[in-house]
Amino acid sequence: MSQTVKRAFKFRFYPTPEQAEELARTFGCVRLVYNKALEERTRTYTMEGRRVSYVQSSAALTEWKRSPELAFLNEVSSVPLQQALRHLQELPRATVGTPSLQEGEKVNRPHSPPAPQPM
Numbered sequence: 001m002s003q004t005v006k007r008a009f010k011f012r013f014y015p016t017p018e019q020a021e022e023l024a025r026t027f028g029c030v031r032l033v034y035n036k037a038l039e040e041r042t043r044t045y046t047m048e049g050r051r052v053s054y055v056q057s058s059a060a061l062t063e064w065k066r067s068p069e070l071a072f073l074n075e076v077s078s079v080p081l082q083q084a085l086r087h088l089q090e091l092p093r094a095t096v097g098t099p100s101l102q103e104g105e106k107v108n109r110p111h112s113p114p115a116p117q118p119m
Contacts, residue, residue: 026076033061033073034084041088054089061085 015023040060041052061081064070073081 022076026080029073029076030080030084032070033064033081034088036064037061037085037088054085057085057088058082 037052037057037060041057044050044052061073065073
């Protein structure tokens with residue numbers, strides 16, 4: 001019987017100033033799309049009582065990109081923007097079955113063993 005050894009590697013990323021600017025622009029656009037889609041989903045659910053699907057959110061993203069005030073969304077890759085919509089779509093499923101806390105209740109967090117006492 002063979003054993004599989006799993007390895008992990010850590011890498012440090014030192015972006016150039018141009019790469020850092022592109023990353024900041026991309027992350028800002030992702031944040032904007034996520035928040036705008038969340039606002040739209042919340043508004044639709046509270047006002048109309050219906051849910052917004054991923055396809056509808058994706059179509060809204062296309063419309064946002066066509067609007068003059070959000071045309072800068074076309075300057076970044078569409079992949080992270082679409083991924084933000086997917087994450088938003090998966091959010092309710094991820095919280096199903098998760099115990100919710102009552103007011104004042106604390107989360108049982110794992111803790112490390114006590115430090116050895118000096119002798």
